Amino acid sequence: MNQPLALGIDIGGTNTSYGVVDRRGRILAKGSMATKGGSVLEYIDNLKTEVNKVMDEAGRENVIAAGVGAPNANFFTGEIAYAANLPWEGVIPLAKVIGEALHLKVTITNDANAAALGEMMYGAAKGMKDFILITLGTGVGSGFVANGELIYGHDGFAGELGHVIAVRDGRKCGCGRNGCLERYSSATGIVITAEEWLRDRKDESMLREQQGKLSAKMIHEAAEKGDKLALEIFDFTAKILGQSLADAVAITSPQAIIFFGGLAKSGPLLFNPVRKYLEENVLRVFKNKIMLVQSDLPDSDAAILGASALVW
Amino acid sequence: MNQPLALGIDIGGTNTSYGVVDRRGRILAKGSMATKGGSVLEYIDNLKTEVNKVMDEAGRENVIAAGVGAPNANFFTGEIAYAANLPWEGVIPLAKVIGEALHLKVTITNDANAAALGEMMYGAAKGMKDFILITLGTGVGSGFVANGELIYGHDGFAGELGHVIAVRDGRKCGCGRNGCLERYSSATGIVITAEEWLRDRKDESMLREQQGKLSAKMIHEAAEKGDKLALEIFDFTAKILGQSLADAVAITSPQAIIFFGGLAKSGPLLFNPVRKYLEENVLRVFKNKIMLVQSDLPDSDAAILGASALVW
Numbered sequence: 015m016n017q018p019l020a021l022g023i024d025i026g027g028t029n030t031s032y033g034v035v036d037r038r039g040r041i042l043a044k045g046s047m048a049t050k051g052g053s054v055l056e057y058i059d060n061l062k063t064e065v066n067k068v069m070d071e072a073g074r075e076n077v078i079a080a081g082v083g084a085p086n087a088n089f090f091t092g093e094i095a096y097a098a099n100l101p102w103e104g105v106i107p108l109a110k111v112i113g114e115a116l117h118l119k120v121t122i123t124n125d126a127n128a129a130a131l132g133e134m135m136y137g138a139a140k141g142m143k144d145f146i147l148i149t150l151g152t153g154v155g156s157g158f159v160a161n162g163e164l165i166y167g168h169d170g171f172a173g174e175l176g177h178v179i180a181v182r183d184g185r186k187c188g189c190g191r192n193g194c195l196e197r198y199s200s201a202t203g204i205v206i207t208a209e210e211w212l213r214d215r216k217d218e219s220m221l222r223e224q225q226g227k228l229s230a231k232m233i234h235e236a237a238e239k240g241d242k243l244a245l246e247i248f249d250f251t252a253k254i255l256g257q258s259l260a261d262a263v264a265i266t267s268p269q270a271i272i273f274f275g276g277l278a279k280s281g282p283l284l285f286n287p288v289r290k291y292l293e294e295n296v297l298r299v300f301k302n303k304i305m306l307v308q309s310d311l312p313d314s315d316a317a318i319l320g321a322s323a324l325v326w
Numbered sequence: 327m328n329q330p331l332a333l334g335i336d337i338g339g340t341n342t343s344y345g346v347v348d349r350r351g352r353i354l355a356k357g358s359m360a361t362k363g364g365s366v367l368e369y370i371d372n373l374k375t376e377v378n379k380v381m382d383e384a385g386r387e388n389v390i391a392a393g394v395g396a397p398n399a400n401f402f403t404g405e406i407a408y409a410a411n412l413p414w415e416g417v418i419p420l421a422k423v424i425g426e427a428l429h430l431k432v433t434i435t436n437d438a439n440a441a442a443l444g445e446m447m448y449g450a451a452k453g454m455k456d457f458i459l460i461t462l463g464t465g466v467g468s469g470f471v472a473n474g475e476l477i478y479g480h481d482g483f484a485g486e487l488g489h490v491i492a493v494r495d496g497r498k499c500g501c502g503r504n505g506c507l508e509r510y511s512s513a514t515g516i517v518i519t520a521e522e523w524l525r526d527r528k529d530e531s532m533l534r535e536q537q538g539k540l541s542a543k544m545i546h547e548a549a550e551k552g553d554k555l556a557l558e559i560f561d562f563t564a565k566i567l568g569q570s571l572a573d574a575v576a577i578t579s580p581q582a583i584i585f586f587g588g589l590a591k592s593g594p595l596l597f598n599p600v601r602k603y604l605e606e607n608v609l610r611v612f613k614n615k616i617m618l619v620q621s622d623l624p625d626s627d628a629a630i631l632g633a634s635a636l637v638w
Contacts, residue, residue, distance in 0.1 A: 086611070096610050144480040158577060160470075160477040160484070167472070167579020168456040171611045178573040179607065182494075189609055261490040265470060265577060267479020295491065297501055298408050299398070299483045 022322030025084035027099035027152030034072035081324030083128025090170035098188030130157025132320025150277035154196035219243035256291025334634030337396035339411035339464035346384035393636030395440025410500030442469025444632025462589035466508035531555035568603025
């Protein structure tokens with residue numbers, strides 16, 4: 015008898031990754047495509063074409079269902095609603111349209127919840143019952159696990175740590191409010207900080223050469239080379255993240271915080287100051303107890319694994 | 327055969343309530359005593375004497391175990407640690423010393439977690455799987471329920487919403503940090519606000535007569551009579567609470583927030599502005615969805631019921 019397979023689809027602000035996974039977490043075939051560039055219907059059409067290729071490669075007849083991780087996706091309703099980091103507006107019945115396109119049963123959850131499931135089943139959170147997974151990419155996402163279970167919340171929208179107000183009356187956010195964490199401590203946020211500081215300050219910095227077209231990677235590279243302004247930008251980014259994480263720790267008392275996504279790849283450049291500011295800001299009972307862990311699953315794999323974990 | 331009974335003890339910053347409860351939530355005998363006024367050993371001695379009276383009254387032989395709710399109490403270790411609102415310093419093995427004094431098995435948890443259990447078993451949260459209970463007393467406590475279970479966290483210290491940083495670099499807190507929510511939105515916090523404003527501002531107010539010896543109740547009464555400064559003090563207190571609750575909602579997506587404790591008795595004076603600021607600050611997906619509910623269990627009863635619920 016053939017083993018059952020799951021399709022995992024991770025829809026990010028920039029790219030969509032997908033793969034066919036077996037129960038043990040082996041990815042048998044995978045691919046990726048751009049998320050942006052058209053209406054949601056055009057996107058679904060492309061997705062159908064691309065995903066059908068990997069399903070054929072891995073053995074379409076054994077794929078029993080699909081799991082989808084996407085920003086602002088709701089486990090209970092199957093919808094994405096007002097996603098600040100996706101190109102589509104309003105409420106979209108994502109599980110339904112993908113299910114009809116692929117002729118599969120589809121379960122969805124937000125991308126960070128999916129990543130948390132992936133880490134719990136196959137990654138750094140194996141065996142943990144209480145942890146926070148945080149994704150630092152285009153935005154900031156999070157999945158909270160307590161008592162060994164994902165917190166979906168009453169409405170299925172739990173885990174929006176990217177939209178706690180990190181700076182009162184701060185930067186305008188795509189969600190319509192001001193000062194959200196993800197406007198500071200994401201790959202997008204660190205670039206905004208750098209561009210603002212280059213504009214408003216006089217410091218010498220190798221970043222000036224790339225002013226106006228900076229990326230998080232460029233800031234990382236400058237910091238690696240010892241650029242003082244770049245290091246200060248990392249410190250500021252980490253300070254706001256550490257402060258917000260200290261508040262989240264007070265609520266859920268996690269064993270670990272697992273970092274995932276593009277900006278998390280900066281490693282010690284980010285984690286050393288995050289740890290410092292987290293420790294400065296947590297209640298005494300939590301001091302020196304919370305593990306900060308960088309996900310060691312390859313990004314696209316972890317997202318695919320997490321999304322596929324919804325199926326089992 | 328006699329029905330089994332549970333002893334519930336709620337240790338507050340000011341008073342300790344205790345009672346003997348049956349499985350259906352009937353309190354057969356109860357009492358209260360001051361928490362302050364001596365060492366922890368003197369306190370335990372008094373508690374032993376007083377609790378023995380109510381146990382004799384209800385039928386000591388049927389009491390199978392005790393549950394204790396206390397600030398900063400840890401479910402896993404049985405200890406209270408660095409409780410900002412209790413008169414005892416350091417780490418105290420509370421479950422052990424109370425157990426030895428009363429010859430009963432003792433389970434402890436923080437007072438707000440106990441209240442959340444009480445509301446879930448007997449009160450406003452009956453049947454809810456995802457809610458936040460918040461106690462507005464000497465301090466601010468909270469119990470978070472997700473997927474129908476209390477979040478204790480990895481270390482048993484979850485639910486410290488009173489110690490999220492509500493105002494960056496704000497008022498000095500008993501926990502050693504600055505700007506904690508409970509320094510603003512508790513019975514203590516509203517008095518601090520009033521005394522500060524009376525000192526620093528010139529507004530006419532009937533509160534001036536009681537300056538230097540204000541209580542939350544006096545501010546409530548002045549606001550009820552339409553005193554403008556008192557109303558503004560409630561608005562400020564509610565604003566900071568609403569902002570912090572909006573962040574907590576983003577993390578756990580609750581069905582309801584249940585308010586409990588002295589300041590919660592202010593009812594609409596507090597809840598109307600809390601609702602306004604909560605709605606202003608929550609993400610769009612949560613707007614007009616979160617129920618704000620005032621606990622309708624009598625304070626001391628709810629705390630006793632909650633503590634006793636640990637036994638079953």
